[in-house]
Amino acid sequence: MSEWQRNIPFQVDIAGIIDIMGASLYSRHDTPIRELLQNSHDAIMRRRRSDLEFQGRIDVIQDAEAGLLTFTDDGIGLTPEEAENYLGTLGLGITGLIKRGEAMPHLSQGGDQGDLIGQFGVGLFSAFMLADRLIVESRNESADEAVRWEAGPGTEIDLSVSDRATAGTTVTLVLKPEYKFLAENEETIESTIKEHADFLPIPIHLNDSQTRVNVIHAAWFEPSQDVETTELALQAYFDETPLDVIPIRVEAPIPIAGALYVSPQRIPGFSDTASVMVTVRRMVISRQIKELLPPWATFLRGCLELHGCSPTASREDLVRNKAFSIVTETLEDLLFRHFEQLSENDPQRMESIVNWHRYSMAGAALESRRLREILKSSYRFPTSHGPLTINEILNLSDADPLYEEEADRVVWYNTDRRQEQWVNTLFSGHSAPCVHTFRSFEESLLAYSLADDFESGLVSDLRIASPSAPNFASAILGVRELEEAPAEWMEFLSSVDAKILIGSFREDQPVMAFLNERYELAKSFDELKQRGDIPTGFQRLIDSHFKDAPSGQNEVILNRNHPMISRTLSKSPGTPLSSVTRLIVVNALNSAGATTPKPASRQQQEDLEWIAECLWGRED
Numbered sequence: 017m018s019e020w021q022r023n024i025p026f027q028v029d030i031a032g033i034i035d036i037m038g039a040s041l042y043s044r045h046d047t048p049i050r051e052l053l054q055n056s057h058d059a060i061m062r063r064r065r066s067d068l069e070f071q072g073r074i075d076v077i078q079d080a081e082a083g084l085l086t087f088t089d090d091g092i093g094l095t096p097e098e099a100e101n102y103l104g105t106l107g108l109g110i111t112g113l114i115k116r117g118e119a120m121p122h123l124s125q126g127g128d129q130g131d132l133i134g135q136f137g138v139g140l141f142s143a144f145m146l147a148d149r150l151i152v153e154s155r156n157e158s159a160d161e162a163v164r165w166e167a168g169p170g171t172e173i174d175l176s177v178s179d180r181a182t183a184g185t186t187v188t189l190v191l192k193p194e195y196k197f198l199a200e201n202e203e204t205i206e207s208t209i210k211e212h213a214d215f216l217p218i219p220i221h222l223n224d225s226q227t228r229v230n231v232i233h234a235a236w237f238e239p240s241q242d243v244e245t246t247e248l249a250l251q252a253y254f255d256e257t258p259l260d261v262i263p264i265r266v267e268a269p270i271p272i273a274g275a276l277y278v279s280p281q282r283i284p285g286f287s288d289t290a291s292v293m294v295t296v297r298r299m300v301i302s303r304q305i306k307e308l309l310p311p312w313a314t315f316l317r318g319c320l321e322l323h324g325c326s327p328t329a330s331r332e333d334l335v336r337n338k339a340f341s342i343v344t345e346t347l348e349d350l351l352f353r354h355f356e357q358l359s360e361n362d363p364q365r366m367e368s369i370v371n372w373h374r375y376s377m378a379g380a381a382l383e384s385r386r387l388r389e390i391l392k393s394s395y396r397f398p399t400s401h402g403p404l405t406i407n408e409i410l411n412l413s414d415a416d417p418l419y420e421e422e423a424d425r426v427v428w429y430n431t432d433r434r435q436e437q438w439v440n441t442l443f444s445g446h447s448a449p450c451v452h453t454f455r456s457f458e459e460s461l462l463a464y465s466l467a468d469d470f471e472s473g474l475v476s477d478l479r480i481a482s483p484s485a486p487n488f489a490s491a492i493l494g495v496r497e498l499e500e501a502p503a504e505w506m507e508f509l510s511s512v513d514a515k516i517l518i519g520s521f522r523e524d525q526p527v528m529a530f531l532n533e534r535y536e537l538a539k540s541f542d543e544l545k546q547r548g549d550i551p552t553g554f555q556r557l558i559d560s561h562f563k564d565a566p567s568g569q570n571e572v573i574l575n576r577n578h579p580m581i582s583r584t585l586s587k588s589p590g591t592p593l594s595s596v597t598r599l600i601v602v603n604a605l606n607s608a609g610a611t612t613p614k615p616a617s618r619q620q621q622e623d624l625e626w627i628a629e630c631l632w633g634r635e636d
């Protein structure tokens with residue numbers, strides 16, 4: 017067996033790499049345009065270092081006839097050696113070397129001042145996604161001659177002398193047939209430039225037009241922002257009227273600049289799609305960076321420059337690194353402070369913001385105590401006493417020492433929309449309100465907000481407005497001597513599917529019926545479940561809701577003070593009068609909004625026949 021060892025260089029199949037870039041790295045076909053604008057930007061920035069007055073300019077020219085798209089800048093340019101070393105080496109670029117502090121001193125000119133965008137040395141190659149051939153003609157400002165560099169994705173590179181007279185670089189894309197439209201359609205290129213480079217601090221001109229395509233200036237990036245100007249700028253740029261503007265300028269622990277605003281658009285459900293635009297060194301990275309803002313702030317829009325964050329290689333997202341988490345923490349704290357101050361200084365505006373985005377805020381407040389504190393004075397619940405904030409509800413809910421020994425405050429709530437009117441009537445004579453929480457997250461928000469108070473030593477009891485809740489019957493309904501009905505009556509009334517209680521009321525009513533929404537809900541879900549109609553994700557949600565708050569039952573109180581009921585109860589079930597009572601009970605539940613269970617409907621028929629028979633006698 018012969019022994020051998022060889023040292024071979026890595027082989028890179030450029031055409032294959034370009035395929036990968038197109039298919040996996042970049043999600044859009046216009047990415048190479050952004051990359052080339054970025055290279056021009058970096059070259060101009062490097063030239064500005066030696067000439068602070070230098071403004072620079074980028075020109076994009078479409079040549080429909082020849083199928084060419086060219087990018088020209090008057091930046092620092094490349095020497096023939098630099099073109100040879102850096103243009104044709106995937107993964108190596110002067111920009112990246114400068115940023116990493118590895119560049120020769122004459123290249124870095126004072127080191128990275130943080131204004132260069134490139135870093136990976138792959139951007140130029142992305143042009144092969146669109147082009148069969150790429151031609152770079154460049155002249156370094158202090159070089160004796162200009163250079164021409166030409167290559168196709170799988171070809172050798174041709175280097176030659178160029179007759180370019182001025183400093184700068186022109187990159188020409190000989191477009192693939194399927195991308196020829198990029199040389200023809202002006203609007204496409206214009207919107208791509210705006211999409212990515214609207215705020216780049218260098219004018220970009222298309223097809224020799226006098227006016228630049230990009231806006232460059234945005235009021236929200238100004239070092240000393242004027243809120244009103246920022247508001248107008250946001251309004252014009254995002255085409256909506258902000259409900260509130262939050263100018264942002266943080267230097268430490270990480271620089272964040274820009275402005276956010278409360279959108280007047282309602283965000284459906286608990287959406288997690290943030291729509292804040294992010295720039296890094298003014299190049300737009302994305303209009304939808306996820307997880308940047310806290311989950312409760314989905315109603316915010318705006319634009320932020322995150323100088324300290326690193327774009328991913330595709331430059332369509334940010335790397336989730338330490339800097340990113342510092343930015344998210346800083347932003348969350350800043351937003352909390354903004355809304356806390358707004359609650360103090362302009363409670364009405366805060367209330368209207370909360371009202372506009374109430375469901376996303378209430379849902380998110382379940383996860384955040386600090387947000388709950390803000391909502392306590394700005395989130396209005398519908399109550400029997402009109403819309404009230406939690407603070408107002410608490411102020412009105414002092415416990416009556418006559419009935420309550422343990423609780424300092426008792427907050428009554430109702431979860432069933434169908435009994436809203438009825439509950440409002442019951443509470444109208446009381447100083448304490450009844451809070452309507454028709455959505456389960458509102459019920460949880462109320463419960464969590466009361467629980468937050470326990471730490472301060474206040475015991476607030478949250479009770480559902482139903483006869484089984486302690487002291488409801490006595491304190492609110494004025495029902496005395498409430499007790500469960502004897503077993504024989506429970507049995508007799510079992511088909512109505514409700515808990516049967518007996519009590520004495522002041523009013524001249526035979527029965528009172530209370531619905532329990534959860535019970536009705538649970539019944540409907542049970543039916544759906546049996547039919548297999550509920551998607552598993554939804555089922556899990558429902559199960560957890562019922563686990564946290566077990567379903568109760570509808571309830572009926574028979575009034576023993578009512579002459580007919582007292583006569584009925586004085587005998588055993590089975591008399592015609594007891595059948596009349598059963599009909600009245602079903603009717604009371606129906607009037608409250610409950611549906612009649614099937615066995616009760618059947619029984620209704622039998623009850624009616626039995627009563628008729630007793631009235632007229634059996635006809636043979």
Ligand SMILES: Nc1ncnc2c1ncn2[C@@H]1O[C@H](COP(=O)(O)OP(=O)(O)OP(=O)(O)O)[C@@H](O)[C@H]1O
Nearest residue numbers: 055056059109110111134135136137138139140185
């Ligand atoms: N218009 C230009 N003017 C001057 N030099 C350029 C120009 N375009 C490219 N270069 C040089 O070519 C190198 C490679 O460019 P490329 O776009 O591949 O990578 P990059 O810009 O360094 O990094 P990234 O891939 O992150 O954009 C750059 O670092 C720069 O030195």
